[in-house]
Amino acid sequence: MQTTQNVNQWFKAAKVEDFPKNGGACVKYKDQQIAVFNFSRRGEWYACQNMCPHKKEMALARGMIGESENEPKVACPFHKKAFSLQSGENINGEEEAVTTYPVKVEDGYVYIGLS
Ligand code: FES
Numbered sequence: 435m436q437t438t439q440n441v442n443q444w445f446k447a448a449k450v451e452d453f454p455k456n457g458g459a460c461v462k463y464k465d466q467q468i469a470v471f472n473f474s475r476r477g478e479w480y481a482c483q484n485m486c487p488h489k490k491e492m493a494l495a496r497g498m499i500g501e502s503e504n505e506p507k508v509a510c511p512f513h514k515k516a517f518s519l520q521s522g523e524n525i526n527g528e529e530e531a532v533t534t535y536p537v538k539v540e541d542g543y544v545y546i547g548l549s
Contacts, residue, residue, distance in 0.1 A: 438536045441547035442548070442549055443547075443548045444538065444547055445545060446545055447546050448470075451542075455472055455474040456472065456473065456475050457471070457499070458470060458497065458499065460495035460496075463548070468481050468482070469484040469495035470546065471499055471506075471519060473499055476506065479537035480520075480537060481534065481536075482522060482533060483533045486510040486512065486515065488529050493510050493511055493512055494510055494517070497509050499519070500516075506518070506520060507519055515529055518534075519534060520534065522534040535547055
């Protein structure tokens with residue numbers, strides 16, 4: 435679950451305009467790939483691990499974002515497993531949850547909260 439309480443570092447990921455509206459992009463932090471989503475329709479930002487737990491594909495940043503009962507989610511482009519962008523849980527299957535990260539936008543830059 436994303437919460438800013440445990441954040442001990444805000445990683446400056448990229449400029450706001452580097453992220454497509456209502457879409458995602460992958461950023462690298464050390465050896466981690468993090469999928470960042472500009473959910474502009476909701477006026478919200480989300481981030482989660484880029485690796486889909488299903489077949490370990492680095493793919494979630496290229497997934498389709500949407501909502502299920504007002505919960506923001508991303509569907510993997512490979513086999514359409516969907517993960518909550520809030521809790522990280524697999525909404526339509528039994529896959530393990532993905533790690534989600536808090537996101538903040540300041541002065542035109544997107545930051546990812548790491549703990
Ligand atoms: S690899 Fe993501 S749903 Fe299969």
